Amino acid sequence: MHIHRTRSSILLRESYREGSAVKKRTLQNITHWSDERIAALEAVLKEDVHGRKFSTIADVELGTGKDFGALFAFASLSKYVQLSDALGESRSGRLALMMAVLRPIKPVPKLGTVAMAQNQAVTELLGISTFDEDDLYGALDWLEKNQASIEDSLFRSRGGQCQTLFLYDVTSSYLEGQQNELAKYGYNRDKKAGKKQIVIGLLKDEHGLPVSVQVYKGNTLDHKTVSDQIKKLKERFGVKRVVMIGDRGMLKQAQITELGAHEWNYITALTKPQVESLLEQGVIQLDLFDEKICQVEQEGRRLILRRNPRRAEESGANRESRLEKFRALVKEANDKLSHGLRADAQKSFQKVSAAVERYNLAKFVRLRLENRFIEITFDEEKIQSARRLDGCYALVTDLDQKDCSAETVHDRYKDLAQVESAFRLLKSSLDVRPMWHRRADRTRGHVFVAMLSLLLLEEFQRRIQNLNTTTEVAIEALNNIQLSELRLGSDVVAKLPSKLRPDQSAILNALKLRLPSLVKLVA
Numbered sequence: 001m002h003i004h005r006t007r008s009s010i011l012l013r014e015s016y017r018e019g020s021a022v023k024k025r026t027l028q029n030i031t032h033w034s035d036e037r038i039a040a041l042e043a044v045l046k047e048d049v050h051g052r053k054f055s056t057i058a059d060v061e062l063g064t065g066k067d068f069g070a071l072f073a074f075a076s077l078s079k080y081v082q083l084s085d086a087l088g089e090s091r092s093g094r095l096a097l098m099m100a101v102l103r104p105i106k107p108v109p110k111l112g113t114v115a116m117a118q119n120q121a122v123t124e125l126l127g128i129s130t131f132d133e134d135d136l137y138g139a140l141d142w143l144e145k146n147q148a149s150i151e152d153s154l155f156r157s158r159g160g161q162c163q164t165l166f167l168y169d170v171t172s173s174y175l176e177g178q179q180n181e182l183a184k185y186g187y188n189r190d191k192k193a194g195k196k197q198i199v200i201g202l203l204k205d206e207h208g209l210p211v212s213v214q215v216y217k218g219n220t221l222d223h224k225t226v227s228d229q230i231k232k233l234k235e236r237f238g239v240k241r242v243v244m245i246g247d248r249g250m251l252k253q254a255q256i257t258e259l260g261a262h263e264w265n266y267i268t269a270l271t272k273p274q275v276e277s278l279l280e281q282g283v284i285q286l287d288l289f290d291e292k293i294c295q296v297e298q299e300g301r302r303l304i305l306r307r308n309p310r311r312a313e314e315s316g317a318n319r320e321s322r323l324e325k326f327r328a329l330v331k332e333a334n335d336k337l338s339h340g341l342r343a344d345a346q347k348s349f350q351k352v353s354a355a356v357e358r359y360n361l362a363k364f365v366r367l368r369l370e371n372r373f374i375e376i377t378f379d380e381e382k383i384q385s386a387r388r389l390d391g392c393y394a395l396v397t398d399l400d401q402k403d404c405s406a407e408t409v410h411d412r413y414k415d416l417a418q419v420e421s422a423f424r425l426l427k428s429s430l431d432v433r434p435m436w437h438r439r440a441d442r443t444r445g446h447v448f449v450a451m452l453s454l455l456l457l458e459e460f461q462r463r464i465q466n467l468n469t470t471t472e473v474a475i476e477a478l479n480n481i482q483l484s485e486l487r488l489g490s491d492v493v494a495k496l497p498s499k500l501r502p503d504q505s506a507i508l509n510a511l512k513l514r515l516p517s518l519v520k521l522v523a
Contacts, residue, residue, distance in 0.1 A: 069481025074101040086153040095139035107431030144445035165206035184218035312391025
């Protein structure tokens, strides 16, 4: 290690070996140091300070610095997806960026973010110095107020106005406490009985990138959120042509009609009762459902039919398991009623009746209580009909055949799985739940931060998908790349490892990132 002087700058450089080649790299630009400080460091490197001899640079105090690698990766990706540009250079924008890039590393509450940031190189990489929990809440408020303009900027940066296909779905997220302004009881996808919730709608583009997120009251029905997305695409994003892709609970007739009013198109799926109705009317036949895609024209729309053998097997096994569990429950209830005179027959009957709904067997089972005995009648015809439809599904679209083949319609509908995957990431890796905020604006800001983090995390996953590792392991490996601090009295020089572990190098290569040779250490 030595000091290199040029006409315009003074650099701290080191030599290192890469194979048989000896190379040099710059560790720190110390031009701004005083002459005395530079002379002191130079004396250490020349092994001559007050008559003391230093045999190696190891004699200079070496300390562990901040975590660098994972933050560097997500901060770099934020530039690639143009998130840092969309958030801007204001203090609130930089704090918002910090929350977005820290969350994929470790999702923590706002107070935890303050503590976590102390061990991350946020000053060196993001230019953020001191802040507290109130600053983060202020940044959250700023994000909520500027959400539309930030989403618009991101959408324009990737040429979104020229896109046509958009994926949309909703989920719910439970809340702790009862005071959130958006909290309502509704269909709880988290299976948290007794918890109020919010509903989150996520719009993605044809490349699977998040476009917009919107938070609704917890009792909002799925299809009631679609109008907002149509209005957003037309008025805010300025999209000329749209094909909205949503599941069977999302795009009902009212939403299809609204899309038609804009001369826009849709792709969705039919419900099982709708499929059964078409079979009864003779519009479609059961033998049209095959592993190979089949198409039927009906009243200005196209029906795309298919049978998935694996799904058929799973559905059949699931139904038989439910029927078996129900038979066992009824047998247990009847045994108690026959051997225990104190057993309440009416309560036992109510318990079994509740199980019919719990196991989703109302179509197949009839119950009757007769002389302290619960009789079951199975509708074998309906059970057989259900077996015939196992694995069968029908998609529906108003797209013309020349614009979109049946295979393409099928594949684009399957892309909805990307939204479902995004919801899993939001709820697990990014820990959007449980939520403790009370104010509606803070709740929306919290979810928006999670969406921005989702944008970064999905880009991270795309880049490392061919590596033999998991997202969590990869992030942890990068987070173990730390700055080292070379101390000489009150002077500190930041240094990155000269050699990385093989897995760390592989991850950075997959991300197409290279660690900087120089890190400016800011006190």
